[in-house]
Amino acid sequence: MSFIATPQFMHFEEALPLTSGASIRDYTLAYETYGTLNANRSNAVLVCHALNASHHVAGVYADQPKSEGWWDNMIGPGKPVDTNKFFVIGVNNLGSCFGSTGPMHTHPDTGEVYGSSFPVVTVEDWVNAQARLLDRLGIAQLSVVLGGSLGGMQALSWTLQHPDRMRHAVVVASAPNLTAENIAFNEVARRAIVTDPDFHGGDFYAHNVIPKRGLRIARMIGHITYLSDDVMNEKFGRELRGGIDLKYSTQDIEFQIESYLRHQGEKFSEYFDANTYLLITRALDYFDPARPHGGNLTLALARARAKFLLVSFTTDWRFSPQRSREIVKGLLDNRRDVSYAEIDAPHGHDAFLLDDPRYLSVMASYFDNAAKELSA
Amino acid sequence: MSFIATPQFMHFEEALPLTSGASIRDYTLAYETYGTLNANRSNAVLVCHALNASHHVAGVYADQPKSEGWWDNMIGPGKPVDTNKFFVIGVNNLGSCFGSTGPMHTHPDTGEVYGSSFPVVTVEDWVNAQARLLDRLGIAQLSVVLGGSLGGMQALSWTLQHPDRMRHAVVVASAPNLTAENIAFNEVARRAIVTDPDFHGGDFYAHNVIPKRGLRIARMIGHITYLSDDVMNEKFGRELRGGIDLKYSTQDIEFQIESYLRHQGEKFSEYFDANTYLLITRALDYFDPARPHGGNLTLALARARAKFLLVSFTTDWRFSPQRSREIVKGLLDNRRDVSYAEIDAPHGHDAFLLDDPRYLSVMASYFDNAAKELSA
Numbered sequence: 001m002s003f004i005a006t007p008q009f010m011h012f013e014e015a016l017p018l019t020s021g022a023s024i025r026d027y028t029l030a031y032e033t034y035g036t037l038n039a040n041r042s043n044a045v046l047v048c049h050a051l052n053a054s055h056h057v058a059g060v061y062a063d064q065p066k067s068e069g070w071w072d073n074m075i076g077p078g079k080p081v082d083t084n085k086f087f088v089i090g091v092n093n094l095g096s097c098f099g100s101t102g103p104m105h106t107h108p109d110t111g112e113v114y115g116s117s118f119p120v121v122t123v124e125d126w127v128n129a130q131a132r133l134l135d136r137l138g139i140a141q142l143s144v145v146l147g148g149s150l151g152g153m154q155a156l157s158w159t160l161q162h163p164d165r166m167r168h169a170v171v172v173a174s175a176p177n178l179t180a181e182n183i184a185f186n187e188v189a190r191r192a193i194v195t196d197p198d199f200h201g202g203d204f205y206a207h208n209v210i211p212k213r214g215l216r217i218a219r220m221i222g223h224i225t226y227l228s229d230d231v232m233n234e235k236f237g238r239e240l241r242g243g244i245d246l247k248y249s250t251q252d253i254e255f256q257i258e259s260y261l262r263h264q265g266e267k268f269s270e271y272f273d274a275n276t277y278l279l280i281t282r283a284l285d286y287f288d289p290a291r292p293h294g295g296n297l298t299l300a301l302a303r304a305r306a307k308f309l310l311v312s313f314t315t316d317w318r319f320s321p322q323r324s325r326e327i328v329k330g331l332l333d334n335r336r337d338v339s340y341a342e343i344d345a346p347h348g349h350d351a352f353l354l355d356d357p358r359y360l361s362v363m364a365s366y367f368d369n370a371a372k373e374l375s376a
Numbered sequence: 377m378s379f380i381a382t383p384q385f386m387h388f389e390e391a392l393p394l395t396s397g398a399s400i401r402d403y404t405l406a407y408e409t410y411g412t413l414n415a416n417r418s419n420a421v422l423v424c425h426a427l428n429a430s431h432h433v434a435g436v437y438a439d440q441p442k443s444e445g446w447w448d449n450m451i452g453p454g455k456p457v458d459t460n461k462f463f464v465i466g467v468n469n470l471g472s473c474f475g476s477t478g479p480m481h482t483h484p485d486t487g488e489v490y491g492s493s494f495p496v497v498t499v500e501d502w503v504n505a506q507a508r509l510l511d512r513l514g515i516a517q518l519s520v521v522l523g524g525s526l527g528g529m530q531a532l533s534w535t536l537q538h539p540d541r542m543r544h545a546v547v548v549a550s551a552p553n554l555t556a557e558n559i560a561f562n563e564v565a566r567r568a569i570v571t572d573p574d575f576h577g578g579d580f581y582a583h584n585v586i587p588k589r590g591l592r593i594a595r596m597i598g599h600i601t602y603l604s605d606d607v608m609n610e611k612f613g614r615e616l617r618g619g620i621d622l623k624y625s626t627q628d629i630e631f632q633i634e635s636y637l638r639h640q641g642e643k644f645s646e647y648f649d650a651n652t653y654l655l656i657t658r659a660l661d662y663f664d665p666a667r668p669h670g671g672n673l674t675l676a677l678a679r680a681r682a683k684f685l686l687v688s689f690t691t692d693w694r695f696s697p698q699r700s701r702e703i704v705k706g707l708l709d710n711r712r713d714v715s716y717a718e719i720d721a722p723h724g725h726d727a728f729l730l731d732d733p734r735y736l737s738v739m740a741s742y743f744d745n746a747a748k749e750l751s752a
Contacts, residue, residue: 019624020622020624021624022624120624120625120626177614178614179605179608179609179614180605180608180609180611180612180613180614180631180633181600181603181605181608181609183614183631183633183634184596184599184600184608184633184634184637185600187596187631187633187634187637187638188593188596188597188600188637190626190627191592191593191596191638191641192568192593194627195589195592195593196589197573213571213572216567216571217564217567217568217571217593220560220563220564220567221564221597223560224557224560224561224564227557229555229556229557232555232556232557232560233555233556233557235556236556237556238553238554238555238556238559238664238667246396246662248395248396248397248398248496248662249496249658250496250566250651250654250655250657250658251566251570251654254661254662255556255559255563255661257556257559257560257563258559258560258563261560261563261564262563262567265567275626278626278627279626281626282625282626285630285631286622286624286630288614291614317605317693
């Protein structure tokens with residue numbers, strides 16, 4: 001059983017300018033903290049979340065013993081990111097559906113639910129919103145900014161937008177931008193949502209419906225890309241759900257993998273917001289720090305000052321090791337201090353959330369060293 | 377400009393027993409033939425088609441100069457499968473929407489459109505239907521049975537169901553069965569179709585609508601799996617459709633890859649039948665000749681008597697070279713005569729339809745040798 005976590009909320013009246021040219025004001029960020037900020041405020045670790053996650057990174061909620069945070073295996077007392085040493089901050093991004101201001105909330109100007117009018121947010125916007133939260137918490141410089149997948153993109157972007165506000169960046173299972181195939185999968189998921197008749201152009205809240213069909217399809221597609229072919233074969237293979245006899249039906253479930261995917265889609269459609277899905281996948285598509293530098297990642301990374309740990313997983317075909325190596329190369333071109341671990345794990349992209357001992361030990365070592373700096 | 381092709385139709389009154397236990401009677405098969413059957417009826421090549429294809433394998437229709445068959449680069453006078461030497465037969469499978477009896481046709485018992493009541497058909501059923509067509513055409517033994525992808529599964533199944541009815545089998549970009557990931561992609565596509573409100577449980581014909589939303593999503597997913605990550609990056613990369621300025625929109629097209637996929641989905645939804653999509657993806661899921669042998673492919677392939685050419689493509693992640701090698705190994709275990717070419721091509725699964733010179737030259741050599749047997 002893990003420690004008790006308590007969500008907190010910080011309200012910001014002042015408008016946050018966004019990359020798109022729009023801005024957002026009177027917004028709230030949900031966050032959690034674990035551990036204790038030390039006297040010289042130097043031991044903070046900011047954890048950035050990926051698509052389907054939130055500020056609830058570790059611990060459990062009181063009286064909800066099964067409510068472990070999404071990175072509870074990584075973060076906590078005595079864990080690789082040791083909350084006996086670090087003050088860990090999890091923050092929910094703008095546009096999310098888990099507590100921070102999002103499309104299901106009310107626009108302060110109109111008094112109407114945002115819906116489709118919620119502004120498009122980028123990784124850079126999230127980072128700036130997170131920086132304002134750190135200002136409020138009185139944290140000038142982080143020990144570590146940490147994230148996996150889309151969270152890794154935020155960690156990387158932190159080192160470029162606010163290069164002096166962290167000593168370390170830990171970027172796990174991430175990429176310097178999406179490939180055409182990555183964008184393609186996002187686009188199919190978005191089309192499934194947007195063309196669901198219950199989407200109503202994004203204003204489905206007013207119609208008291210949820211575009212569940214689209215959300216289910218989006219989640220099923222996502223799930224396929226989180227797992228490796230190998231682990232799918234090992235977990236499900238061609239196993240039938242109904243024993244050895246085939247039903248010969250195009251719509252009934254025959255294979256275990258179908259049952260698993262339908263279940264994942266169903267669960268997701270019951271709690272995830274459709275507009276949030278569009279916003280977050282778009283933020284993924286847009287992220288591309290090399291773009292203003294003509295696609296030259298080395299030039300883009302010249303601003304970074306942090307020390308880096310990059311981690312990738314051999315069977316991750318969503319954000320393959322090659323994508324992490326591009327970041328490593330760009331940093332080395334700039335003579336930055338980089339550690340890189342390519343973990344031989346069977347689980348695909350999902351590996352960054354799982355208990356691979358080599359992975360956890362690489363993370364533990366890196367954070368141990370970062371902790372030693374604190375007492376030095 | 378290619379030669380003129382003419383579709384033909386053969387009607388079968390007698391019921392065809394199906395793997396499911398059901399049967400189908402009073403059905404029609406659409407087919408085309410190219411070249412001339414020789415005097416001893418030994419030069420026939422049967423071409424089996426994949427998901428989105430038909431009996432129109434090569435040539436063009438009169439007065440439709442752009443109507444080339446789907447394998448027109450492979451088959452014709454002087455081409456790798458040379459119709460000056462071979463009598464080539466293309467046949468449309470049962471359940472298709474391109475001419476043979478399918479879900480949009482009328483059930484002979486009820487006089488109603490089949491719709492959702494069209495029987496589930498398997499690769500084995502298709503092969504048996506094709507065998508009946510050969511009986512009618514007076515062809516006891518093929519020179520070659522040939523197919524790519526799902527067509528390759530049919531070619532493989534021919535060698536097990538009717539081992540003495542061909543001298544050669546050419547199996548391109550295929551697999552001995554689908555992986556869990558393959559089934560997963562099929563299942564998402566089917567769910568997108570089935571949950572489209574315009575699907576009406578498969579009986580949408582009576583409602584005068586088409587489940588286009590679902591078909592579009594299904595095709596977009598399919599298309600991603602036909603292409604390699606590399607070729608997608610080369611063809612589209614992160615190129616924007618609207619020049620250099622971003623729109624910051626979740627629904628407008630930003631990237632060329634989005635535009636391409638939407639276009640492919642749209643086109644497909646205008647001509648492909650939703651029930652056919654379900655039937656064909658299910659036939660893919662079910663195909664598994666090793667299943668009755670406890671998953672032992674070597675045991676399953678013991679029945680085969682043909683000589684084999686297997687071809688795979690290095691960047692095909694849908695039916696990877698490893699899957700073709702499984703078939704090669706199973707055949708070699710049985711001391712069969714097998715040639716195998718693993719073509720280093722960038723185009724992913726789609727490569728089997730494209731003009732890779734090494735691929736075309738492997739095919740040409742193999743068919744040249746098969747042709748020499750005819751005159752020997």
